[in-house]
Amino acid sequence: MLVTSQDISEVGSSVASGKLVVHTDSPDETRTWGRRLGERLQAGDFVALCGPLGAGKTCFVQGLGQGLGISSPITSPTFILIRQHPGPVPLCHADAYRVASAEELEDAGLTDCLADSVVALEWADRVPQIWPEALYIVQIALHNDGRRLELSARGRRPTEALSELADAYSGN
Ligand SMILES: Nc1ncnc2c1ncn2[C@@H]1O[C@H](COP(=O)(O)OP(=O)(O)OP(=O)(O)O)[C@@H](O)[C@H]1O
Numbered sequence: 083m084l085v086t087s088q089d090i091s092e093v094g095s096s097v098a099s100g101k102l103v104v105h106t107d108s109p110d111e112t113r114t115w116g117r118r119l120g121e122r123l124q125a126g127d128f129v130a131l132c133g134p135l136g137a138g139k140t141c142f143v144q145g146l147g148q149g150l151g152i153s154s155p156i157t158s159p160t161f162i163l164i165r166q167h168p169g170p171v172p173l174c175h176a177d178a179y180r181v182a183s184a185e186e187l188e189d190a191g192l193t194d195c196l197a198d199s200v201v202a203l204e205w206a207d208r209v210p211q212i213w214p215e216a217l218y219i220v221q222i223a224l225h226n227d228g229r230r231l232e233l234s235a236r237g238r239r240p241t242e243a244l245s246e247l248a249d250a251y252s253g254n
Pocket residue numbers: 106107108109110111112133134135136137138139140141142158204227228229
């Protein structure tokens with residue numbers, strides 16, 4: 083995992099402010115951070131993914147799936163809105179890119195998924211009105227030929243889990 087010294091100091095300061103910031107040089111590195119977060123998730127957790135076209139949101143969710151023990155292939159749900167993946171902890175993978183309103187996702191059953199699944203929503207910034215109070219936010223930006231991932235959390239359990247993740251991997 084290539085992390086520049088600037089990024090290491092950024093990780094350190096970001097942990098203090100409740101954020102974990104890392105740089106990834108490849109899709110595999112982005113998946114690795116997704117897996118690390120996925121290993122810490124449980125049914126009812128909501129992951130809001132934000133970032134421009136091609137940022138790596140689906141790539142990160144593929145890592146989440148690895149961490150959750152999902153064996154079915156994870157591909158973009160842009161055209162079907164929601165794709166459910168069974169597993170030890172089921173994953174509900176959704177995409178708000180094409181929806182005209184948050185109700186479309188509600189009608190497709192997004193909130194119901196939280197009862198027994200982890201929900202990962204791409205383009206989540208388009209429908210902030212359906213974000214639960216407690217959640218993980220993954221903001222991805224293109225940065226120096228790679229990607230800058232900023233992970234933050236709201237609510238007690240996500241904040242504790244993110245802090246534990248940061249402690250486990252800060253610096254690498
Ligand atoms: N460090 C990196 N992390 C993630 N993806 C990367 C990275 N470097 C290059 N890529 C490439 O960027 C693309 C990311 O695609 P992906 O479908 O995950 O993005 P997305 O944010 O889900 O896009 P969309 O907005 O269309 O849903 C892939 O082609 C991947 O190979």
